[in-house]
Amino acid sequence: MTKVLLEVCQGSACSEVSSGELLRCLQAGSGSRQGQQGTELQVVGTWCQGRCAIGPNLRINGRPLSVSGPSDARLVLDLALEHEPQAG
Numbered sequence: 001m002t003k004v005l006l007e008v009c010q011g012s013a014c015s016e017v018s019s020g021e022l023l024r025c026l027q028a029g030s031g032s033r034q035g036q037q038g039t040e041l042q043v044v045g046t047w048c049q050g051r052c053a054i055g056p057n058l059r060i061n062g063r064p065l066s067v068s069g070p071s072d073a074r075l076v077l078d079l080a081l082e083h084e085p086q087a088g
């Protein structure tokens, strides 16, 4: 099974732009999409990822991504499932 790790910044700057809600949306959404396309999603929070001015920030298998907020959770899950496979 392919594994994809989503790391959502929970540092102070990203938290001010709803990264906590983004993390919760991704965790909730990943639960219903586990196993799709043979992919296992893991969603975790992290400390500051060093890109505070353009958050909320996350990484998909180590690749940095900035989004507009929790409303992009579905898009992030689509990207994670469709474009970021990593041998696991």
Ligand code: FES
Pocket: 009, 010, 011, 012, 013, 014, 015, 047, 048, 049, 050, 051, 052, 053, 055, 057
């Ligand atoms: S607080 Fe999120 S990148 Fe710094």
